[in-house]
Amino acid sequence: MNTLNMRIPKELDQRLSNLAKQTGRTKTYYVTEILNEHIGELEDIYLAQSAYEEYRKSSAKSVSLEDLKAELELED
Numbered sequence: 001m002n003t004l005n006m007r008i009p010k011e012l013d014q015r016l017s018n019l020a021k022q023t024g025r026t027k028t029y030y031v032t033e034i035l036n037e038h039i040g041e042l043e044d045i046y047l048a049q050s051a052y053e054e055y056r057k058s059s060a061k062s063v064s065l066e067d068l069k070a071e072l073e074l075e076d
Contacts, residue, residue: 008016020027063071 016027016030019025019030069075
C-alpha cells in the first residue's frame with residue numbers, strides 16, 4: 001500500500017475526524033472509501049473533456065441526432 005500526504009482545509013479535517021471518532025473507523029478508511037466511490041466519475045469527466053478537445057482539433061464531421069435517426073431509419 002502506498003502513502004499519500006496531503007493538506008486539507010481545517011473544517012474538512014474536523015468533519016473527517018468527527019466521522020472517524022463517531023464510527024470507530026480511521027480517517028484513512030473514509031478517505032479511501034471516498035476515493036474509491038468517486039475516482040471513476042472524475043476519470044469519466046476528464047477523459048470525456050480530453051476526447052472532446054481532440055475531436056474539436058480534428059477535421060472530423062459531426063452529425064445531428066435527427067440526421068442519424070433518419071439515416072438509420074429509426075423512429076422517435
